[in-house]
Each structure stands twice: as structure tokens, then as C-alpha cells.
Amino acid sequence: MGLLAREIEQVRIATVSFSLNREQSQAVQAPRSIVVRFPFGHPLGEPHATRQQHQLLFDAFHLALTATNPGTILERPYRWKRHQYGEVNFSSLSEIDLELDTG
């Protein structure tokens, strides 16, 4: 996963990689990773759990907008099936100030 992210970022397209294994993310050094402690096959959590899936997508977009260091790993604390997810306000993403460095 991280290897593909690196290949994509090489051509100057931003990436956010989900990961189920922090050790692998650290080894590969993907540009931006979100580590979740969910079972294999479930990077966005449970089937039909829309709020959970929205929360993780929000986290991914938020990381894309705010990360400033290559190799950033964000570990999310959500517990499998035992976390209460609220309504996600995606519009708040538009209020984040963007990094102006053009690299």
C-alpha cells in the first residue's frame, strides 16, 4: 500500500494511505498514513456503519490538508465496534488553512 502511495506521490499527486499495521507503515514510509486498529479486510470499519466510514474519510481529508512532514503517521484510537461515532461535519474542512509552500 505504502509502496503504491510513494509511486503516486513521485508524480506529484498527494496521497493518504490507510494502514492496519503500523510497523509496515513505518517500514515503507508512505507520505501520509492513517493507522487504524481494525481487523484485516476492514480499513474503514464495519459494513453499513456510515458514521464510522464518514469519520475515517474525514480524518483522511483532514490529514491531507494539515500534514506538513513527509512520512506523517496518524494513529486513530477508534475501537472496533465499541466506539460511538457522531455526525461528521465535512464542511469544516473548508475552514482549514492550506500550506502555501509549493515544494
Next chain:
Amino acid sequence: MSKAHELRHRLYRLADRLLPQAYAKYSRSPIYRRKWRKRLVSVTLDRNHTPWRPFEKPLSDCNVALVTTAGVYLSSQTPHSPLGNDPSWRAIPREAERRDLRVFHPAVNNDDANRDPNIVFPLEHLRELQIQGIIGQVAPTHYSYVGLLNDFRPLLQDTAPEMVAGLVDEKVDLVLLFPS
């Protein structure tokens, strides 16, 4: 659906039941970790340089694509190999409906992902976010690979560059990647 097609799907469903538990145990073992590190070392990975594209566009102007290694495919396409070591990709168009999406990763229980492909490939959510104006556009094409590679070189030398060229052609700004 042809008889051969149906037979192949049956075979895959059987593999789906038998393989995941063994793989889940194996992939957490020190033997697997050592093997994985060795495979990683075999590819040229410059650890002192992580590629980086600063994000400089409002999300509402961005063209967003998905890449997964969960083995997503359309019902009209051939699934990835149940034996692993398959670096090929499947292109999934943005209009793909849930009923046309299938998931087969030989080392994972795919029941949940087949019930709701959004847990490995949130295309429906992206389309909703485009309608709400949160993202600018859902990219025309999305890509699916499958994990479980013994050798990363065919992926990095052949099939990943094909996908990367497609993303560049379609002027994608942000890619979200999902493992399995």
C-alpha cells in the same frame, strides 16, 4: 453468468472460507515479519527521501481517486489470482454500482466487504461528497490491486506505472489508498 464463471466464483468462495484464518495467524508471526522485511529490502526504497506533494488546493476543487489492494473487481471482470503474487490491476469506473462490485482477497475474509464494498473502496461516499460540494470531482477511473505479493518488482516496474499514468492523464489531485 456462464457455467465456467459460476464455477470460478464457487471456487473463490471456498478459498474465502479456508484461507483467511490461517493467513491472519501467519501474518502476525515473526516468520512473516522477517519475510516481509526481506521482500521490502529487495526493492529499491530510498528511506532518506519520502516523496511529497504539498497539498495546496481547496478540497472543493480537487479531483479525488481511490486505490485499493483489497481485490475489488467488477462482476464483468476476472478476479485476482487466489494463489497470490498477482500484480495486475482492475480499473473501476466512477459510475460503478454497488451491485456490480465484488471483493476477493485470498488472505482475508471478504464477507463484510462484499456486503458493503465501502469498507475497502468508499466510492459511494466519494460520489455523495461530490454532490455536497465537499470535493470537486470523483476521478473517472479508480484502481484495484490485491496484496499478498512475494515479489514487489513486477508491481513497481510494470503495473504501478500504468496506474500512475492513468492518474496523471485524468489530472487527479488526491488519492486515498485502502489496504485489506
